[in-house]
Amino acid sequence: MNFKRLIFLLILCLNFNLSGNAQEWKKFMGEIGDKTLMYEDWVYEDYIRTVQLYNAITTNDGLLTQPIVSINSQGSLTLEFDDITEDSDSYYVKLIHCNRDWTESQYRPIEYLSSYNEFNITEFDFSISTKVPYVHYTFTLPSVKVSGNYLLVVYRGGDEEDLILTKRFIIYEEAASVSAEVIDMIGSGEALSKQRVNFTVNYGGLTLDRPSESVLATVRKNYRWGTAIRDLKPLFVKQNSGELDFNYFNEENAFMGGNEFRFFDTGYEKAGLNVMDVKRMDDMNTIYLNHDKSREDRVFNSQKVQTDINGRYVIGAQAGNADEPEIEADYNEVNFVLESGNPYDGDVYVIGSFNDWKLKPENKLFYEAASGAYKGSLLLKQGRYDYLYSVYKNQKLNDSIIENSYNRTENEYDVIVYYKAITGKGDRVIAYTTVTVSK
Numbered sequence: 001m002n003f004k005r006l007i008f009l010l011i012l013c014l015n016f017n018l019s020g021n022a023q024e025w026k027k028f029m030g031e032i033g034d035k036t037l038m039y040e041d042w043v044y045e046d047y048i049r050t051v052q053l054y055n056a057i058t059t060n061d062g063l064l065t066q067p068i069v070s071i072n073s074q075g076s077l078t079l080e081f082d083d084i085t086e087d088s089d090s091y092y093v094k095l096i097h098c099n100r101d102w103t104e105s106q107y108r109p110i111e112y113l114s115s116y117n118e119f120n121i122t123e124f125d126f127s128i129s130t131k132v133p134y135v136h137y138t139f140t141l142p143s144v145k146v147s148g149n150y151l152l153v154v155y156r157g158g159d160e161e162d163l164i165l166t167k168r169f170i171i172y173e174e175a176a177s178v179s180a181e182v183i184d185m186i187g188s189g190e191a192l193s194k195q196r197v198n199f200t201v202n203y204g205g206l207t208l209d210r211p212s213e214s215v216l217a218t219v220r221k222n223y224r225w226g227t228a229i230r231d232l233k234p235l236f237v238k239q240n241s242g243e244l245d246f247n248y249f250n251e252e253n254a255f256m257g258g259n260e261f262r263f264f265d266t267g268y269e270k271a272g273l274n275v276m277d278v279k280r281m282d283d284m285n286t287i288y289l290n291h292d293k294s295r296e297d298r299v300f301n302s303q304k305v306q307t308d309i310n311g312r313y314v315i316g317a318q319a320g321n322a323d324e325p326e327i328e329a330d331y332n333e334v335n336f337v338l339e340s341g342n343p344y345d346g347d348v349y350v351i352g353s354f355n356d357w358k359l360k361p362e363n364k365l366f367y368e369a370a371s372g373a374y375k376g377s378l379l380l381k382q383g384r385y386d387y388l389y390s391v392y393k394n395q396k397l398n399d400s401i402i403e404n405s406y407n408r409t410e411n412e413y414d415v416i417v418y419y420k421a422i423t424g425k426g427d428r429v430i431a432y433t434t435v436t437v438s439k
Contacts, residue, residue: 035163039102039151040225041356044163049134049331050315050354050381051081053152053167056140062314062325066223066414067169068432074143077169079152080326082127082134082381090157091121091164093139097426098149100216100230100418102168105148105426112146121154125327131284132331147173147429148418168225170416176203176431178415184407185254193405196254197413201234201244201431209422212237215244215430218416221255222310224357226397229253256400257409257437261308261352261386264289266332267316267325273384284333291337291373292389295404308386310412313354315383329382336365338374338389343367344401346393348374352386359392411437 035044043051054064057076067077083089094117097107109117123138141152150169156162180199185191197219208214212234220228232253234244246253265272266287279286317329336350348365351357355378365374374389389402399405417431 035161037153037163038166039096039098039104039168040166041168041358042166044165047084048165049082049084049379051079051165051167051356053077053079053169062316063309063312064314067167068414069169069171070432071144071147071171071173074171075140077141079139079141079154079167080137081154081165082136084132084134084331086126086133086135088124088126088135091137091154092156092158093119093121093141094153094155094160095141095144096151096153097144097146098151099420100149100218100416100427102149102151107146107148107425111425112144113142114145115142118158125324127327127330128324129328130330131282134331136327138326141169144171146426147171148427149429170429170432172416172429172432174431175206176201176417178202178417178431178433180413180415180433180435182411182413182435182437185251190256192407193257193400194251194254195257195407195409195411195437196248196251197415197435198247198253199415199433200246201417202242203244203430204242206242206430208419211244214420214422216418216427217246218418219253219255220414220416221258221411223353223412223414224311226357227255229255255411255413256405257407257411258399258405259295259388259403259409261311261388262292263308263384263386264334265384266334266380267329267382267384284331287332287334289334289336291339293339294389294402296400296402298404307410309384310410311353311357311386311388313352313383313385315381317382325383331379331381333377334380335377336375337371338365338402339372340367340374341372343369343374344391346391346398346401348402349390349392350376350378350387351390352388354380354385354387359397365389409437413437 053067055069055076056078058065097105097112099105121137121139125136127134152167154164178199178201183196185194185196217232218228218230236245264274271278274290276290277288315329316325349359350363355363365376367374390397390399391401414434418427419430420427
């Protein structure tokens, strides 16, 4: 175990409530130390926290937008993350061009970059007046010359095997356009719980090899890769009008609508929204959230009073009065309680974009028979967080068991259109769009 991991573990042992979770935490420490390169959003060291990659130009009111940008308007993709130690470190970045399935393409770095594929992260700041000390890093990504999926890789000290984190991002062309809409399911037994995304691609004068086979689309709900529908082929190719029709008749392009997200806000000096109590200690504050209940038998809640942010989170301290929340917001132990009466048939996790929708022992909840509730705690930076509960069984994740699902739920969908020519070295992204359900 390296020195930084030792210091981080000591911080948690002194301040974090690990009772009852010791074996799971030990397992988590082992998994997080695995340095096998993952072609997905991943953190390889436990002291690296609050990793954010976003388009800085379109960010408003602290709500970060997705790491997706046109090839003609680059220069705004920004990476930020915290290193929970008191000393700065030497971190480097490299970029990998990937195919639509997130395997490495045949493009060489010299073909998609204008400089050598190693960039030193030189911008960092130390946290100010926080109980948990950390170093905050910021890096602006270089422009690339080829569209497609990209994996950003951060490693330590020039050693590419000493991985720190990986993040996905997309660079798209505007060679084609997408027209999308979300419609209700008709004639389906799940019509009241599902949403269908129909779309057409207008490729105009763009020359495409075998478009019925070479053009494939991915659709995501709320920007989740884990639940994305991939490799959708056009049903019809209308060569006269230059259109590709993806308006399916069955459920190939249908998603469970889900439910509005649960949320809490720890950015306030006193108890914030959906916070029941705050226990203040010298080394770290402990946050107790209001107890949650299953929504499996409840009616749809439109949340018109306080709308959700579709699974995302916003860092902030003291109700937004901090001048620099990225270095003034503190880390807290946040405690979750899900009242259920009886245990579920499967493992229960709390998930959101704050942990990249990942299922790790750190965000697994444990059933306590005496109280009839699932309990767990997470180390989170001050801010506003959306989250939900999901059940994992037989290698399948099901949000609907606890959260239920409705076709009226407000969701954001995006459509990514990939194309690979016969002689192409990788999948290009020739078009991109988003569409929001608002009912």
